[in-house]
Amino acid sequence: MGKLRWISVLMALGVGVLLARVSQASLVMALDTTELTKRADHIAVADVVSVQSAWDQAHKKIYTTIDLSVVESWKGGMQPASHITVVQPGGTVGDIAMTVFGMSHFTPGERTLVFLRGTPTAAGVVGMAQGKRPMLRDAVSGKWTVGVASNAGLERVPSKSISSPTAVESARSLDEMRGQVQQILKAQP
């Protein structure tokens, strides 16, 4: 019994050490769905039609232009099948890749939920990669799930002035996500 107690105490200490750190953030403001919704001019489920990168006129930075075809719009009034153009820094031209740590990655053919700032002809993703949610379709049920935001290459800092999550929000069904965003929009003045 004594041996077991010792081992239990030591095991508990070990597990405690493993779990003690609380993840927070560092180099981009951490935005929850409420804050993303408030900051976005357009919120839409969209298909990525094309991704093209080019040098700017000064030949100093590479920008990537993403053509999105709207499937359904939750904010901003875009019609289904209309297009939104997203422009963001980073991309590859010829043999040169400009990597901007923390930007979203778009792949032609993928469906995604995007929180965008700007106009349909020149929009940017809100909160770097936080404003682009991957979507997955269940092969059996055919239902869509909205995945968690990619934090690849970015660190997130909580801010006192805005609504910040304490952890990365979990994946949820498209219906659930749509309902949440609509509720946030209704609550907005």
Next chain:
Amino acid sequence: MNLAHTGGAADRKTDRAGEGLGRRMALAAGVVVVVASLATPARAYVRYQIIKDGQDTGVYEQWKQSCIPLVVYPNDLANEMTVDEIEQATSAAAAAWSNTDIDGTYLDVQVNASFDATPSTGSDSYHDIVFKNPWCDPGDPTCQLEALAITSVWAGQTSGTIVDADIEVNAQYAVWTDLVAHPATGKQDLQNALTHEMGHLIGLDHDCYTPGSDPVQMTDNTGVLVPDCLGASADVQNDVMYTKADPGDVSKRTLKPNDIQAVLDIYPTSADPHLCLAVGQVVSLSTASSSGCHCAVDSSSGAPGAGPPALALVVALVVRARRRRPRARR
């Protein structure tokens, strides 16, 4: 009876001794279990890999020169920190990844301060650390309004050779300080942030991934798939290259064993290309290979291209160029 009694006492003594031994063994076993649960079999880190069409290419980003001359422009942060504090934070972050702090690496990340007007960043042969206020035009779709610091790296897809890198720090919406000297809430520690960003600048990726969203689950240097960021071990979370930090964190000022191992493996003294370039000179992509530095140099501004071979030869002879103030540019 006495014998029996004596024998019984001896037995009890033996029992107590045996029980004590058992407890010690149990204690030792417990310690072993805890240590084993905390230990990692090998030091692990993740290098930034070129991804093409959503697939790993097996090409890793890396500098092919001994020295990386950075230029910091402290003027635009001078209302939040003293110039000395800014230079100290920047130099300390650079030193953390360099041969000044790590035995066994040739890498020398150098910091030169400039009090010229802050230039625009981009692929121009100058590796800048700038503090931007205003941060960007909110009406510009490419403006990353919520970012506090952005690191951009330019590299050849085929060779992985890094030819330029810039760090832009948001001096408008974030308040920066030296949290060790001036503890405060709601402020960011500049050295802590720059140490992490310089990890990206030398070619490191984060040491964990977010399942369901990252296009590729990276593998670390040992060939093991990196862990989920949310469930990563304390060993991973303690790394400078972990994806998140606690508020007021200054722990990332100091490299952890995994971070140090990355520098030792990627930039070992034994593979020193003995190439130090002055500010404004870059390795040419056309002649850089991934196995070693058969480097040419391009001293022209603008995108890197083939450098003049004669100049390459001259610059290749320059070893450990002395730190100096950069000349006026642009």
